[in-house]
Amino acid sequence: MPPSRHEAAPFMKAAFITAHGGNEVVSIGQRPKPIRQPGHVLVRLQAATLNRVDLYMRDSGAGITHQLPQIMGLDGAGTVEEVDADEKLLKPGQSVVLHPGIGCGRCEFCQRGDVILCVGMKYLGEHRDGTLAQWVSLPAQNVFAMPAHLSFAEAAALGVNHLTAWRMLFTKGQLKPWETVLVFGIGGGVSLAALQLAKLTGAQVLVTSRDAGKLERARALGADHVINSSTQDVVKEVMARTGGRGVDLVIENVGAAVWSSAMKSLVRGGRLVTCGATSGDQPPADLRRIFIRQLQILGSTLGNFDEFRDLLKLVERTGLRPVIDSEFPLAQTHAALDRLESGAQFGKVAIRLQE
Ligand SMILES: [Zn+2]
Numbered sequence: 159m160p161p162s163r164h165e166a167a168p169f170m171k172a173a174f175i176t177a178h179g180g181n182e183v184v185s186i187g188q189r190p191k192p193i194r195q196p197g198h199v200l201v202r203l204q205a206a207t208l209n210r211v212d213l214y215m216r217d218s219g220a221g222i223t224h225q226l227p228q229i230m231g232l233d234g235a236g237t238v239e240e241v242d243a244d245e246k247l248l249k250p251g252q253s254v255v256l257h258p259g260i261g262c263g264r265c266e267f268c269q270r271g272d273v274i275l276c277v278g279m280k281y282l283g284e285h286r287d288g289t290l291a292q293w294v295s296l297p298a299q300n301v302f303a304m305p306a307h308l309s310f311a312e313a314a315a316l317g318v319n320h321l322t323a324w325r326m327l328f329t330k331g332q333l334k335p336w337e338t339v340l341v342f343g344i345g346g347g348v349s350l351a352a353l354q355l356a357k358l359t360g361a362q363v364l365v366t367s368r369d370a371g372k373l374e375r376a377r378a379l380g381a382d383h384v385i386n387s388s389t390q391d392v393v394k395e396v397m398a399r400t401g402g403r404g405v406d407l408v409i410e411n412v413g414a415a416v417w418s419s420a421m422k423s424l425v426r427g428g429r430l431v432t433c434g435a436t437s438g439d440q441p442p443a444d445l446r447r448i449f450i451r452q453l454q455i456l457g458s459t460l461g462n463f464d465e466f467r468d469l470l471k472l473v474e475r476t477g478l479r480p481v482i483d484s485e486f487p488l489a490q491t492h493a494a495l496d497r498l499e500s501g502a503q504f505g506k507v508a509i510r511l512q513e
Contacts, residue, residue, distance in 0.1 A: 172291035173491040173509075174229045178218050181492040189229060192287070192295040199248060199301045200240035201256065204310035206231045206289040207482075207506040208498045209318050209347070210436060215284060216495065222284050230491075231509070232258040232282050233317035234289030235310040238301070245298060253304040255313045256289065257321070257466050258282040260297060274325075274462050289314075290491060292511055299463060305474040311508035315347065315480035316469060318460065319506060323351035324469045325461035326409050326431040327359075335360035337406035340396060340423050342416050344381070345372040345504045348433060350481050352409045353381055358476055364399060366392055366416075372504055379481070392416070396423040404428060414438030421447055429454040481505030487513060 169188040177183040194200040212230050215222070235255045241248050248254065261268040262278035273279070282288040282296065304313045326348075327333045333356060341352045344365035356363045357380040364383045365376045373384035385395045396405060404425035410416060413435030420430055421444050430453065447453065461469075472478070483503035486494040487510050498507045 170292040171488055171511075172229045172287075173231070173488060174227045174287075174290075175216055175219075176227045178216065180216070181495060184216055184230070184491060184495065185227070186489055186491055189227070189287070189291065191293050194240050194295045196242060197297060198295045199238055199245075199254075199298050200293060200295045201234070201236045201254060201301065202239045202293055203234045203236035203289055203291060203511045205236070205314045205485075205508055205510055206234040207311060207315045207319070207347070207508045208494055209233065210434065210498070211284060213495065213499055219284075224285050228283075229287035229289075229291045230283050231289035231291070232284070233314045233319070234258075234282075234294060234511075235304055235308075235313035235317075236511070239293070241298065248298060248301055248303075253306075253310075253313075254301045255304045255470070256282070256294070256296065256317050257300045257302065257463060258289075258317055259460060260286070260300060271464065272462060274460050290488065290509055290511070292488075302466060302470055305470060307477055308473070308479060309482075311482050311485055311506070311510070312480045314508065315351075315482070315506045316473065317466075319347040320351040320355065320469055320473070320480060321461040321466050322348050322433055322459065323355055323409070324465055326433055326458045327352055327355055327407070329461070329465060330456045330458045331407045331409065331429050331431045333359060333361055333407055338362040338364065338400055339407040339409060340364045340366070340405040340420075341409045342366050342420065343412045344376040344384075345369060345501075346411065347480075347506050348411055349409070350376075350379070350505055353379055354478055354480075355472075356409075357381075358472065358478065364396060364405065375504055387416075387419075392419040393422045400425075407431070411435070412437050414441040417441035418444070421453065424451070424453055426451045427453070429456060431456045431458050433458045482508050484508070485510055489513075 261276035267275035411434030415437035
């Protein structure tokens with residue numbers, strides 16, 4: 159709660175949901191500028207990127223405790239405006255990128271460093287005000303120095319998109335440089351991030367899409383083999399490209415529509431990591447295949463602070479740049495949401511927050 163010594167807060171521009179439905183429930187207008195609490199950082203945001211969950215929050219937000227109106231947006235990048243006087247790692251004016259998960263700090267998961275499993279997790283833009291705004295205030299541990307070679311929009315994309323792909327590939331999927339990974343639905347943010355990060359390790363990467371144009375762009379980003387799932391049989395192509403063996407790892411966030419192909423593309427003992435189910439979350443389990451071929455099915459969401467720190471180091475060292483599909487000013491958030499919902503994008507849809 160704001161300390162009483164502060165005067166009435168000024169306002170800022172933000173995109174916020176006032177109800178659930180289509181774009182008509184997304185208001186672009188004024189909200190109170192947040193007042194920083196001790197231990198928090200007030201960040202003047204420059205850019206955010208949209209994620210599927212923004213559409214989910216707009217449409218229903220079912221199962222996610224939140225109060226309306228609520229500012230949208232999970233990821234973000236900007237500059238530090240205000241910090242504690244004794245803050246050691248962050249300085250006013252510094253460019254920063256945000257981790258969107260605010261854990262309780264007390265549960266068994268937080269205490270063992272697995273904040274991402276926190277029983278009281280609050281995400282920006284899901285359980286509390288988010289980043290489609292000119293300022294946000296959040297705990298200092300969620301604020302990280304931004305890789306110097308990136309634009310604010312590119313940096314913002316790391317906080318959800320690349321962090322999710324990082325945990326899927328490396329923490330859960332245990333990808334090794336000599337292995338082969340199959341990434342479904344290239345063009346989506348997490349899939350593209352998985353392609354970029356997997357290629358940095360030297361692994362062989364196969365990607366699928368129903369869009370020939372997206373496959374060509376993926377090839378330019380380093381995909382070793384591309385499979386057009388509207389004209390080709392994914393499993394047959396995977397087997398042809400892997401000498402009949404199958405892939406070591408599948409990265410998947412499409413769900414029911416590709417689940418069967420994903421399972422059948424795996425080598426014996428292979429791993430499948432899923433972080434989404436946009437096409438449905440109840441595909442047949444195919445249990446016999448799982449136990450006879452000793453497959454591993456792993457769930458994953460986002461990532462922890464230490465994973466984010468490692469990701470930022472790799473991005474800095476390699477010069478990796480997240481793929482930005484398009485950029486919109488905050489005033490055109492409706493058009494940006496339409497672009498994401500269309501599925502036509504290749505990479506992240508970004509929002510500029512200061513004009
Ligand atoms: Zn916790």
